[in-house]
Amino acid sequence: MPYLRLETNVPQEKIPASFPSELCEIVSKSLGKPLSYCAATVVGGVSMAFGGTNEPTAQATLMSIGALGVAENKKHAKAIFEAVEKTLGIPPTRMYISFQNAPTSDIGYNKTTFHDLFG
Template identity: 45%
Template structure:
Protein backbone atom coordinates (compact mmCIF):
# COMPACT_ATOMS: atom_id res chain seq x y z
CA UNK A 1 0.00 0.00 0.00
CA UNK A 2 2.82 2.47 -0.52
CA UNK A 3 1.42 5.92 -1.22
CA UNK A 4 3.29 9.11 -2.11
CA UNK A 5 1.35 12.37 -1.86
CA UNK A 6 2.98 15.58 -3.11
CA UNK A 7 1.47 19.04 -2.79
CA UNK A 8 3.47 21.60 -4.73
CA UNK A 9 3.29 25.11 -6.13
CA UNK A 10 4.79 23.86 -9.40
CA UNK A 11 2.22 24.47 -12.16
CA UNK A 12 0.56 21.40 -13.68
CA UNK A 13 1.92 22.22 -17.14
CA UNK A 14 5.50 22.01 -15.78
CA UNK A 15 5.03 18.48 -14.45
CA UNK A 16 6.19 15.94 -17.07
CA UNK A 17 3.57 13.47 -18.27
CA UNK A 18 5.90 10.62 -17.27
CA UNK A 19 6.25 11.86 -13.68
CA UNK A 20 3.60 9.68 -12.04
CA UNK A 21 4.81 6.47 -13.68
CA UNK A 22 8.44 7.28 -12.84
CA UNK A 23 7.55 8.05 -9.22
CA UNK A 24 5.53 4.83 -8.98
CA UNK A 25 8.59 2.83 -10.02
CA UNK A 26 10.90 4.86 -7.75
CA UNK A 27 8.66 4.34 -4.70
CA UNK A 28 8.32 0.62 -5.40
CA UNK A 29 12.09 0.27 -5.84
CA UNK A 30 13.12 2.27 -2.79
CA UNK A 31 10.61 0.49 -0.53
CA UNK A 32 11.11 -2.95 -2.08
CA UNK A 33 7.35 -3.27 -2.57
CA UNK A 34 5.35 -4.53 -5.60
CA UNK A 35 4.60 -1.63 -7.93
CA UNK A 36 0.95 -2.69 -8.55
CA UNK A 37 0.20 -1.63 -4.94
CA UNK A 38 1.84 1.82 -5.24
CA UNK A 39 -0.29 4.94 -5.55
CA UNK A 40 0.95 8.42 -6.42
CA UNK A 41 -1.01 11.62 -5.84
CA UNK A 42 0.38 14.92 -7.10
CA UNK A 43 -1.48 18.13 -6.32
CA UNK A 44 0.05 20.96 -8.43
CA UNK A 45 -0.68 24.71 -8.51
CA UNK A 46 -0.93 25.02 -4.73
CA UNK A 47 -0.58 28.29 -2.86
CA UNK A 48 2.58 27.27 -1.03
CA UNK A 49 5.42 29.22 0.56
CA UNK A 50 8.66 27.83 1.97
CA UNK A 51 11.23 29.97 3.77
CA UNK A 52 9.37 33.16 2.86
CA UNK A 53 9.60 32.38 -0.88
CA UNK A 54 7.13 31.15 -3.48
CA UNK A 55 9.89 29.61 -5.60
CA UNK A 56 9.22 25.92 -6.40
CA UNK A 57 8.64 23.93 -3.23
CA UNK A 58 6.64 21.00 -1.96
CA UNK A 59 5.26 19.03 0.94
CA UNK A 60 5.31 15.24 0.59
CA UNK A 61 4.02 12.30 2.59
CA UNK A 62 5.27 8.75 2.01
CA UNK A 63 3.11 6.08 3.62
CA UNK A 64 3.95 2.40 3.74
CA UNK A 65 3.44 -0.69 5.86
CA UNK A 66 7.00 -1.31 6.97
CA UNK A 67 10.24 -0.44 5.19
CA UNK A 68 10.33 2.89 7.05
CA UNK A 69 12.99 3.38 9.71
CA UNK A 70 15.66 5.87 10.71
CA UNK A 71 18.18 4.55 8.18
CA UNK A 72 15.72 3.55 5.44
CA UNK A 73 14.05 6.99 5.52
CA UNK A 74 17.38 8.65 4.74
CA UNK A 75 17.59 6.57 1.56
CA UNK A 76 13.96 7.26 0.63
CA UNK A 77 14.44 10.99 1.28
CA UNK A 78 17.55 11.14 -0.89
CA UNK A 79 15.95 9.28 -3.81
CA UNK A 80 12.67 11.20 -3.74
CA UNK A 81 14.39 14.57 -3.27
CA UNK A 82 16.80 13.91 -6.13
CA UNK A 83 13.91 13.02 -8.42
CA UNK A 84 11.90 16.12 -7.45
CA UNK A 85 14.86 18.42 -7.97
CA UNK A 86 15.82 16.96 -11.35
CA UNK A 87 12.32 16.54 -12.81
CA UNK A 88 10.11 19.13 -11.09
CA UNK A 89 12.65 21.82 -10.23
CA UNK A 90 11.98 21.55 -6.48
CA UNK A 91 15.33 21.99 -4.70
CA UNK A 92 16.11 19.42 -2.01
CA UNK A 93 16.09 22.15 0.63
CA UNK A 94 12.59 23.35 -0.34
CA UNK A 95 10.57 20.25 0.45
CA UNK A 96 9.66 18.30 3.56
CA UNK A 97 8.87 14.60 3.39
CA UNK A 98 6.86 13.03 6.20
CA UNK A 99 7.12 9.26 6.62
CA UNK A 100 4.13 7.37 7.98
CA UNK A 101 4.41 3.68 8.83
CA UNK A 102 0.85 2.34 8.54
CA UNK A 103 -0.10 -0.80 10.43
CA UNK A 104 -1.52 -3.37 8.01
CA UNK A 105 -4.77 -3.68 9.95
CA UNK A 106 -5.35 0.06 9.39
CA UNK A 107 -5.15 -0.13 5.58
CA UNK A 108 -8.26 -1.22 3.70
CA UNK A 109 -8.04 -2.76 0.23
CA UNK A 110 -10.24 -5.01 -1.88
CA UNK A 111 -12.98 -5.14 0.75
CA UNK A 112 -10.67 -6.16 3.60
CA UNK A 113 -7.34 -5.03 5.08
CA UNK A 114 -3.72 -6.06 4.53
CA UNK A 115 -3.68 -7.75 7.96
CA UNK A 116 -3.19 -11.50 7.63
CA UNK A 117 -4.72 -12.88 10.78
Protein backbone atom coordinates in the same frame (compact mmCIF):
# COMPACT_ATOMS: atom_id res chain seq x y z
CA MET B 1 0.27 -0.34 -0.06
CA PRO B 2 2.91 2.40 -0.33
CA TYR B 3 1.36 5.74 -1.16
CA LEU B 4 3.25 8.92 -2.02
CA ARG B 5 1.43 12.24 -2.18
CA LEU B 6 3.41 15.20 -3.48
CA GLU B 7 2.02 18.74 -3.41
CA THR B 8 3.84 21.60 -5.10
CA ASN B 9 3.38 25.17 -6.22
CA VAL B 10 4.81 24.23 -9.63
CA PRO B 11 1.91 24.65 -12.10
CA GLN B 12 0.20 21.38 -12.99
CA GLU B 13 0.82 21.95 -16.71
CA LYS B 14 4.58 21.94 -16.05
CA ILE B 15 4.45 18.52 -14.39
CA PRO B 16 4.97 15.62 -16.82
CA ALA B 17 1.96 13.31 -16.97
CA SER B 18 4.34 10.38 -16.45
CA PHE B 19 5.73 11.72 -13.15
CA PRO B 20 3.30 9.85 -10.84
CA SER B 21 4.20 6.57 -12.57
CA GLU B 22 7.90 7.37 -12.25
CA LEU B 23 7.42 8.06 -8.53
CA CYS B 24 5.63 4.71 -8.15
CA GLU B 25 8.65 2.95 -9.62
CA ILE B 26 11.04 4.86 -7.36
CA VAL B 27 8.99 4.14 -4.24
CA SER B 28 8.55 0.48 -5.17
CA LYS B 29 12.28 0.01 -5.64
CA SER B 30 13.29 1.98 -2.56
CA LEU B 31 10.80 0.25 -0.26
CA GLY B 32 11.20 -3.20 -1.82
CA LYS B 33 7.43 -3.41 -2.35
CA PRO B 34 5.61 -4.75 -5.43
CA LEU B 35 4.96 -2.04 -8.02
CA SER B 36 1.40 -3.36 -8.36
CA TYR B 37 0.65 -2.08 -4.82
CA CYS B 38 2.27 1.37 -5.19
CA ALA B 39 0.28 4.57 -5.71
CA ALA B 40 1.43 8.15 -6.22
CA THR B 41 -0.38 11.45 -6.57
CA VAL B 42 1.21 14.69 -7.72
CA VAL B 43 -0.82 17.84 -7.13
CA GLY B 44 0.52 20.95 -8.82
CA GLY B 45 -0.50 24.57 -8.60
CA VAL B 46 -0.92 24.51 -4.82
CA SER B 47 -0.77 27.88 -3.09
CA MET B 48 2.23 27.35 -0.84
CA ALA B 49 5.37 29.01 0.42
CA PHE B 50 8.57 27.72 2.00
CA GLY B 51 10.86 29.93 4.04
CA GLY B 52 8.57 32.86 3.36
CA THR B 53 8.98 32.81 -0.43
CA ASN B 54 6.90 31.49 -3.30
CA GLU B 55 9.89 30.03 -5.15
CA PRO B 56 9.27 26.43 -6.33
CA THR B 57 8.63 24.22 -3.31
CA ALA B 58 6.94 20.95 -2.38
CA GLN B 59 5.84 18.78 0.48
CA ALA B 60 5.33 15.04 0.39
CA THR B 61 3.92 12.26 2.51
CA LEU B 62 5.11 8.69 2.08
CA MET B 63 2.91 6.08 3.74
CA SER B 64 3.91 2.45 3.88
CA ILE B 65 3.22 -0.68 5.86
CA GLY B 66 6.74 -1.31 7.13
CA ALA B 67 10.03 -0.63 5.34
CA LEU B 68 10.27 2.73 7.11
CA GLY B 69 12.68 3.68 9.88
CA VAL B 70 15.72 5.77 10.72
CA ALA B 71 18.11 4.23 8.18
CA GLU B 72 15.46 3.34 5.60
CA ASN B 73 13.96 6.84 5.47
CA LYS B 74 17.33 8.32 4.51
CA LYS B 75 17.40 6.05 1.47
CA HIS B 76 13.78 6.85 0.54
CA ALA B 77 14.34 10.58 1.04
CA LYS B 78 17.38 10.57 -1.23
CA ALA B 79 15.49 8.81 -4.04
CA ILE B 80 12.43 11.06 -3.80
CA PHE B 81 14.37 14.32 -3.43
CA GLU B 82 16.51 13.44 -6.47
CA ALA B 83 13.45 12.69 -8.61
CA VAL B 84 11.66 15.88 -7.59
CA GLU B 85 14.74 18.01 -8.20
CA LYS B 86 15.41 16.41 -11.60
CA THR B 87 11.82 16.58 -12.83
CA LEU B 88 10.45 19.73 -11.19
CA GLY B 89 13.63 21.70 -10.45
CA ILE B 90 12.83 21.95 -6.74
CA PRO B 91 15.99 21.92 -4.60
CA PRO B 92 16.00 19.48 -1.66
CA THR B 93 16.30 22.48 0.67
CA ARG B 94 12.78 23.59 -0.35
CA MET B 95 10.84 20.44 0.44
CA TYR B 96 9.81 18.25 3.36
CA ILE B 97 8.84 14.59 3.36
CA SER B 98 6.72 13.11 6.13
CA PHE B 99 7.04 9.34 6.62
CA GLN B 100 4.07 7.41 7.98
CA ASN B 101 4.40 3.77 8.98
CA ALA B 102 0.84 2.43 8.90
CA PRO B 103 -0.43 -0.69 10.66
CA THR B 104 -1.92 -3.33 8.35
CA SER B 105 -5.34 -2.82 9.95
CA ASP B 106 -5.40 0.86 8.92
CA ILE B 107 -5.07 0.33 5.15
CA GLY B 108 -8.03 -0.91 3.14
CA TYR B 109 -7.67 -2.80 -0.14
CA ASN B 110 -9.83 -5.10 -2.26
CA LYS B 111 -12.90 -4.96 0.04
CA THR B 112 -10.89 -5.65 3.22
CA THR B 113 -7.69 -4.54 4.93
CA PHE B 114 -4.09 -5.62 4.58
CA HIS B 115 -4.42 -7.14 8.04
CA ASP B 116 -6.84 -9.71 6.65
CA LEU B 117 -4.63 -10.29 3.63
CA PHE B 118 -1.21 -10.48 5.29
CA GLY B 119 -1.76 -10.47 9.06
